[in-house]
Amino acid sequence: MVGPGDGETIVLGTTRLRVLEDGSNTGHRLGIAESVLAPHTPGPPQHRHAQHDEGFYIISGAVRFTVGDKDYDATAGTLVMVPRR
Template sequence: MTENTADSTSGIAPDDAPLARPTVSVVGPGQGETIVLGTTRMRVLEDGSNTGHRLGVTESVLAPHTPGPPQHRHAQHDEGFYVLSGTVRFTVGDTDHDVSAGTFVLVPTGAPHTFANTTDEPAVMLSTFTPDLYVQYFRDLRDTIADGRAMTPRGTLDTMRRYATEPAADR
């Protein structure tokens, strides 16, 4: 006779155990956590808490003439950017790409990159982070500003390093 118990080494539940149902996350217009960093307003659509930290998603509105961060590389996550409206300039190494609505840009781990809105119109983009690691980076920057401290280059660099991100050495 075989006992119907969970195998603690394989993680298999007994046949009669109820299956856990995943929770579906729905974030409607105007909902979600808002993070304001200078002239960029971000809305966190998924911070990783519903995906086992495999995926983070934000919507960012870049005001006209918003400079981007210094060109940098991520060592532990990929970033995807889907431009919803306006035009965003992505700089990858020495190459600029001015991309408009409907364009997707994937930045794999290790690729140097930055982005900016160089136009007179706002730009909106959806960003993905796999894994979700970088969502907390934006929260940390926001908290620095909220505490009355300036976003200095040194402070920003220290924060980036906590999230396996470094300035692109060749820039």
């Protein structure tokens, strides 16, 4: 169990990341982090992960995802899954 004030917090520019599960309790099958982005925060460049899928659930606001040359705006309530490779 990870409480509201628990977990490791990492600040990367205007993004605050709180690690809720780093994989050490799940045999590295699942990791979970909470990310809070300031408005107009650019995300990382397009990339992929070889060993794991990545999922994003948008709680509030909107986040833009780019796949190839197409942009997708994910609003609150949207789940975005990015398969490995």
